[in-house]
Amino acid sequence: MSRTRIKFCGITREKDAQAAIGLGVDALGFVLVPASPRHIPAEKAAAIRRRLPPFVSAVALLKDADAAFVQDAIDTLKPDLLQFHGDEPADFCASFGLPYIKAVAMGEKQSLAPLARRYKGAAGLLLDSHAKGGMGGRGETFDWSRVTAVKMPLVLAGGLNPANVGRGVRQLRPYGVDVSSGIEARPGVKDHDKMRAFVEAVVRADRAKK
Numbered sequence: 441m442s443r444t445r446i447k448f449c450g451i452t453r454e455k456d457a458q459a460a461i462g463l464g465v466d467a468l469g470f471v472l473v474p475a476s477p478r479h480i481p482a483e484k485a486a487a488i489r490r491r492l493p494p495f496v497s498a499v500a501l502l503k504d505a506d507a508a509f510v511q512d513a514i515d516t517l518k519p520d521l522l523q524f525h526g527d528e529p530a531d532f533c534a535s536f537g538l539p540y541i542k543a544v545a546m547g548e549k550q551s552l553a554p555l556a557r558r559y560k561g562a563a564g565l566l567l568d569s570h571a572k573g574g575m576g577g578r579g580e581t582f583d584w585s586r587v588t589a590v591k592m593p594l595v596l597a598g599g600l601n602p603a604n605v606g607r608g609v610r611q612l613r614p615y616g617v618d619v620s621s622g623i624e625a626r627p628g629v630k631d632h633d634k635m636r637a638f639v640e641a642v643v644r645a646d647r648a649k650k
Contacts, residue, residue, distance in 0.1 A: 444609050450620040478627055489518065500517050522540040530561060541595065543568050566595040569597070594612070606645035
């Protein structure tokens with residue numbers, strides 16, 4: 441059984457990025473959405489990104505941005521992966537020549553099979569707890585029993601924290617997990633003890649799967 445990949449999202453500080461790297465986190469997410477309390481300008485995110493070591497991915501989170509904004513973010517940040525959280529159609533998501541994942545608003549009833557077909561070019565689907573048109577990072581989970589298997593990687597998000605992520609990993613066996621508010625002291629400022637506890641909980645759950 442492969443291990444569960446871990447992404448810490450809403451990174452705004454160099455010290456938080458370096459702490460995540462020290463914990464072995466696979467990816468860091470930078471929220472390039474001005475309306476978000478975890479928003480970071482692309483230039484500031486790029487400064488953090490330049491200090492990431494090999495094999496730690498930088499993810500640009502975008503929501504209903506126009507093509508010029510997305511391209512400017514790519515040119516500035518040079519992300520490894522794009523993460524689209526709005527109503528972006530599949531051809532738009534694929535048009536930038538980078539791998540992407542598409543967020544799914546699981547705060548309302550969703551059938552994953554049609555979405556997997558629609559976004560078949562995506563690297564995976566990210567299952568978040570917000571309703572359609574909303575944003576993640578609210579610290580709320582969704583009903584995990586509504587997740588159905590599809591033939592693409594699934595990333596579990598939405599309200600994860602050190603206390604519940606292990607259960608999510610054991611129950612759903614996702615490809616990866618994505619956390620933001622569950623490891624924070626306040627929006628955009630990470631709590632390093634919570635970060636460590638989150639990673640340890642995922643590791644324990646992975647061992648339990650074997």
